[in-house]
Amino acid sequence: MFHKEGHKIILITFIFTIASFLLVDNFIEIQWINTLIVVVLLVFLILILQFFRNPKRHTSLNSKQVVSPVDGKVVVIEEVFEKEYFKEKRLQVSVFMSPINVHVTRYPISGNVIFSKYHPGKYLVAWHPKASEENERTTVVVENETYGKVLYRQIAGALAKRIVNYAKLNDKAVQGEDSGFIKFGSRVDLFLPLDTNIKVQLNQKVRGGESVIAEV
Numbered sequence: 001m002f003h004k005e006g007h008k009i010i011l012i013t014f015i016f017t018i019a020s021f022l023l024v025d026n027f028i029e030i031q032w033i034n035t036l037i038v039v040v041l042l043v044f045l046i047l048i049l050q051f052f053r054n055p056k057r058h059t060s061l062n063s064k065q066v067v068s069p070v071d072g073k074v075v076v077i078e079e080v081f082e083k084e085y086f087k088e089k090r091l092q093v094s095v096f097m098s099p100i101n102v103h104v105t106r107y108p109i110s111g112n113v114i115f116s117k118y119h120p121g122k123y124l125v126a127w128h129p130k131a132s133e134e135n136e137r138t139t140v141v142v143e144n145e146t147y148g149k150v151l152y153r154q155i156a157g158a159l160a161k162r163i164v165n166y167a168k169l170n171d172k173a174v175q176g177e178d179s180g181f182i183k184f185g186s187r188v189d190l191f192l193p194l195d196t197n198i199k200v201q202l203n204q205k206v207r208g209g210e211s212v213i214a215e216v
Contacts, residue, residue, distance in 0.1 A: 119137050162182075
């Protein structure tokens with residue numbers, strides 16, 4: 001299954017690849033060059049297909065837990081001052097996505113969307129300390145009665161040129177369901193209550209919608 005954000009790009013890539021195959025077959029007679037170009041085209045097609053894949057995830061709904069919103073590696077676990085919404089100290093957990101990770105963003109908890117805002121910005125590398133505040137990003141806050149308020153922030157990276165956010169104010173969020181997409185490598189930050197119990201470690205690989213990041 002492929003994400004809807006990739007349907008147009010996948011179609012264009014298929015057409016480009018087939019047209020290129022035909023041109024190569026008709027106009028390039030040197031066999032090794034012909035083979036090399038075909039291999040490069042196939043690799044390019046496979047990379048596009050794998051980037052926009054949208055695998056089914058089995059989320060165990062739990063109002064006391066926060067699941068990872070994306071696939072990737074945990075690169076930050078620290079106490080910070082969250083400036084945009086809470087304006088107080090929170091625990092930040094950041095997950096970095098490489099270009100080969102699934103780039104679907106999923107709701108970390110179920111509840112009501114009480115804040116959703118897009119910010120234009122720079123395209124610093126996703127692990128840059130200022131990326132969370134200066135890069136193109138979206139901020140979403142979901143609240144439920146058990147866990148409270150959880151903020152997650154999609155952050156564009158040096159390669160990511162488009163963030164898609166489906167979360168709208170007053171939407172009903174369902175833990176693990178699709179809430180957006182980030183095109184190419186980037187990261188997502190989670191801001192959690194200080195008394196939350198973090199269940200992951202630095203450099204741990206996590207799966208969106210399944211890996212438990214924290215619990216009350």
